[in-house]
Amino acid sequence: MFVFKCPFCQEAREEEEFAYGGEAFIARPDAPDQTNEATWGDYLFTRKNPKGWHWEMWFHATGCRKFFVVKRNTATHAIAGSWPLAEGRKLYDAEGGGA
Amino acid sequence: MRASRPFLAVDQGALVKKDYSFWSLFKQGLSHNEGWEPAWRNAEPKPSYNVIIVGGGGHGLATAYYLAKDHGIRDIAVVEKGYLGGGNTARNTTIVRSNYLWDEAALLYEHSLKLWEGLTQDLNFNVMFSQRGVFNLGHTLQDMRDIERRVNANNLNGIDAMVLSAAEVKARIPLIDISKNRRYPILGASFQPRGGIARHDAVAWGFARAASKYGVDIIENCEVTGMDIAGGRIKGIETTRGAIRADRVGCVAAGHSSVLAKMAGIRLPLESHPLQAFVSESLKPVLHTVVMSNAVHGYLSQSDKGELVIGAGIDHYLSYAQRGSPHIIEHAAAAIIELFPTFSRVRMNRQWGGIVDTTPDACPIISKTKVKGLYFNCGWGTGGFKATPGSGNVFAHTIAHDDPHPLNRAFSIDRFHTGHLIDEHGAAGVAH
Numbered sequence: 350m351f352v353f354k355c356p357f358c359q360e361a362r363e364e365e366e367f368a369y370g371g372e373a374f375i376a377r378p379d380a381p382d383q384t385n386e387a388t389w390g391d392y393l394f395t396r397k398n399p400k401g402w403h404w405e406m407w408f409h410a411t412g413c414r415k416f417f418v419v420k421r422n423t424a425t426h427a428i429a430g431s432w433p434l435a436e437g438r439k440l441y442d443a444e445g446g447g448a
Numbered sequence: 449m450r451a452s453r454p455f456l457a458v459d460q461g462a463l464v465k466k467d468y469s470f471w472s473l474f475k476q477g478l479s480h481n482e483g484w485e486p487a488w489r490n491a492e493p494k495p496s497y498n499v500i501i502v503g504g505g506g507h508g509l510a511t512a513y514y515l516a517k518d519h520g521i522r523d524i525a526v527v528e529k530g531y532l533g534g535g536n537t538a539r540n541t542t543i544v545r546s547n548y549l550w551d552e553a554a555l556l557y558e559h560s561l562k563l564w565e566g567l568t569q570d571l572n573f574n575v576m577f578s579q580r581g582v583f584n585l586g587h588t589l590q591d592m593r594d595i596e597r598r599v600n601a602n603n604l605n606g607i608d609a610m611v612l613s614a615a616e617v618k619a620r621i622p623l624i625d626i627s628k629n630r631r632y633p634i635l636g637a638s639f640q641p642r643g644g645i646a647r648h649d650a651v652a653w654g655f656a657r658a659a660s661k662y663g664v665d666i667i668e669n670c671e672v673t674g675m676d677i678a679g680g681r682i683k684g685i686e687t688t689r690g691a692i693r694a695d696r697v698g699c700v701a702a703g704h705s706s707v708l709a710k711m712a713g714i715r716l717p718l719e720s721h722p723l724q725a726f727v728s729e730s731l732k733p734v735l736h737t738v739v740m741s742n743a744v745h746g747y748l749s750q751s752d753k754g755e756l757v758i759g760a761g762i763d764h765y766l767s768y769a770q771r772g773s774p775h776i777i778e779h780a781a782a783a784i785i786e787l788f789p790t791f792s793r794v795r796m797n798r799q800w801g802g803i804v805d806t807t808p809d810a811c812p813i814i815s816k817t818k819v820k821g822l823y824f825n826c827g828w829g830t831g832g833f834k835a836t837p838g839s840g841n842v843f844a845h846t847i848a849h850d851d852p853h854p855l856n857r858a859f860s861i862d863r864f865h866t867g868h869l870i871d872e873h874g875a876a877g878v879a880h
Contacts, residue, residue, distance in 0.1 A: 350773045351765075365775050369764040390865035394717035394808045398706035400768045423720070423766045 351426070356433050357413045370406030372396050373418045373434070374441055400424050404441050407431070466661070467572050487573075487653055488532075488660035493667050496693035497525045499847060500685060501700060502672050502708060504528025505537040506648075507825060507832065508700035509655035509666075510840020511847070513571075516662035518841070519848035524664045525694070526656075527687060529671035533652025536702050539770075539802030540833040541725050541747060541759035543738050545582040545643035547609050549598050552858040552870045553811055554605045559855050560838025561642060567837055573654030575646050576752065580737045582643030583617065585787070587632040587743040595638045602640075612637045623734060623790050632744050632786055645738060645749050645757075651836055675711045675822070682712075682821040698823045698847050700839075703768060703803025705826035712819050716826065717864045718805045721762040722772035723830055724780070726799035728791075730754035739787065746783030756794060758784055762804065762830060771801045804829050809869040814843055814856040823847050824861065 351364040378384040378392055397403070403423050408416050418437030420429040432440065466485065476483050499515060501508045504526050515521045528534075544564055546557035568575050586592040595611055602609035614626040617637045626634045656666055667689070674686035675697070684693035699708045703720040731754050740747035748758045760780035763772035777799060785792045807813060807827035812835070814825045825843040828835060838855075845853035852860065863869055 350775065364773055386867070387865045390867070391715070394864040395715045396706075396717065396719055398716070398719050398766060399710075400704070400707050400720075403766055405766065421765075424768045426767065426769055426771075 351421075351428065353407060353419060353428070354431050355409045355412055355415075356417050356431050356436075357415050358409065360412070362409075362412065366409060366411045368408040368410040370408050370416055373404040373406045374438060374446075402429070404437065406434075468574075487657040488666050491525070491665035491667050493525060493527070493670060493687070493689050493692050494665065495691075496684070497665070498523035498694065499696045499698065500524070500692060500694040501526045501698045502685065503535075503700035503702070504532045504652075504656070504666060504668065505535050505700065505702065506533065506651045506655065506836040507702075507828070507839045507843070508698075509533075509652060509659055510837050511698055511700060511825065511843045512664045512840075513655045513659040513662070514841045514844035515848060516659055516664055519844060521848060522663045524659075525667055525692060526659070526664060527667045527670040527672060527685070527692070529669070529688075531668050532656055532666065533649060536802040536804065536832060537648055537652045537836075539723075539725065539800055540648060541749070541757050542645045542648045542751075542833055543582065543643070543740070543747065543749065543759075544577070544646055544834040545640050545738075546607055546834070547582070547584070547598060547602050547638060547640045547643070548872060549601050550870050550872060551601075551605060553872050554602060554607060556838060556842070556855050556859070557835060558605065558607050559841070560835045563837035563841060564646065565642075567646075567651075567654070571654040571658045573650060573657055575650045575654050577644065577646040578752075579642050579644040580749075581620075581639060581641045582738040582740065583612075583621070583637045583639050585617070585637045585739065585741040585743070586635050587741065588635070591743060592635050595636065599638050607640070608642050609638055609640050612639050621735070621737060621739065623788050624739070625787065625789050630786060632741075634787070643738060645751075646833075647752075648833065651833075655836075655840070672708060672711070675708075677712060677819055677822075680818070680820055682819055696821045696823070696847055698825060698843060700825045700843070702826065702828065702832065703805050705805050705824060709824065712817070712822055714817055714819065714822075714824075716813070716824070716861070717808055718813075718827055719766055720768055720803050720805050721764065722767045722770065722801040723762045723804045724760045724772045724776055724799065724801045725758060726760075726777060726780075726796050727751070727755040727757050728794045729797050731756065731794065734790075735788075741783060741787060744783035744786050746780040746787070748784055755797065756784075756791065762806070763801075768803055769801075770803055804832075806830070808864070810872040811870040812839070812859055813861050814839065814846060814852070814859045815861040816846065816850070816852070817861065821850075
C-alpha cells in the first residue's frame, strides 16, 4: 500500500484514493496524419517499463480529481516525490528524460 | 502407472534406464528411497552454445526441451538468474484452459492444451494435470451474451465449451451461491470440461529433467548482464558467470523482458505489474473444479493438498518487487465470499506476488526481433502458465527455423505497428 502526497491537496493519503495513470510525459507525434505506422505504434503502445526509477502519473480519484506526477522506484517501491505535471516535467527534463 | 514402460526400454537404450516407472518406484522403495538421482544436471557454463535460452521457468525449459526433441538441436544452455522455476512458474494459480475468443489465441492455447493432455507421458514426469473443468461465471445479461458468443466461437474452433444455466452450475458446484439477492447474482457460466489445473513445480522439473536428458545445460544463478550484438546480429550474452557465445538467443523472461530488451536496444510494448495470489489452510475436498469470475475479479480451485488457491487481479502500477497492495487481496477475498459464502471463515495461509508482463491486447509476443538471431517470447501477462508447453513448442520452432510456426505468426512484435492486435481483453474470460 502506497501513501502518496497529493501536490494539490497537500495531504498524504493511501493508495486507494488514487488511480494509476501510466508512464508520464509520453510525447505525442506532432503531425499524426503524416507520421509513419512505427512511430505511431510506438507512441500508443511502447513503454519504458524500467526496473528502477519511473516517472508516472497518478489521479486523485476520490479527492481533488487532478492528475499529478510521481517519481517512484519500481524495484524498491521508494517514492522520491510528487509534483504537478508542469513542475515535474522540469525535474524530469533536468535529469535527462527519466533515463 | 506405466506397466508397459520396461518393454520400451529395449529400443531406447541407456536413456530409458533412468526413466521413472512403477518398477523404479518399487525398486527405490526397497532401498529406502536413497538411490534416486538428481532430476537434472546442474551445468557449468561452456564458452559457447548453439542456442541460449534466457529464463529457466516453464516456458524457457519447454523451449529447450522442444528444440532438442523436435528440432534436433542439443547444444543448448538455459540460463536462469535465480533457481529453476522460482519466478512466475511458482507464483501462478495453475489454471489450464483454452476457451479464448479470437481464432489466433484460441488455436495457440488449444495447441497447448493438447500438449498438456499427453505431457506426463511425454516427459515421463507426473505433472499432475487434472482436467477437472473450468467455469467462467456470468453475472449480468451482457456477461451471458459474451459467454454465448465465446462458446460458439470455441465450438467453431473445435474447442470443447458449453453454456450452463445457474441451476446447472449449482448442480455441479453445490457450495456456490446462486441466490438472486446477491450483489452480483450468478446467471450462468461457460464450462470447458477439458480445462483444469496442473502441478506448477512438476512442470518446471519435468521439462528440466527431460531437456537435461537430451544434453541441455541448465545453468542456475546466472544472471544476464548484457548482450553482445555486432552488425545487427546477436553474438552472445554477458552473465554474472562470464560471457557465453551463441548465434541464437531466445529470451523468455516474463516480467523482466523489458530489462533484457533494453540491453539489446529494443523497446517492447510491455508493462510489468504485480499479480497476487493466496492459499488457505488445507481443507477436506470442497471444490472439485475451477471457478473464475471476471465481474467480481477472483478465481479459485482446490489443490491436491486441500488448499483453496485464489488469484486476484493485477495491481495497476508498474513493479518489479514481487509484492502488491493489500486492498487487491481484500477485493479478491470479497469476490470469493460473494460466490462461496461458506468460505468466509476459512483462514488464509500464504500470500505472494509475481511480476507479469502485460501487453496492450492481452496476448503474448512470440517473435523475431530487429536483431538477427535474437528472439523474444513474452507478454503472457496474467495467463502464461496454461500455455507453458504450447509456448515452448512454437517458440522452439521459431528459433530453429528463424521463422514463426503458423500458430505464432500472428503474435509477432510487428502487430503493434501494423495495428493487427488480437484483442483478448475482457473477451476471453481473462481475469485481469
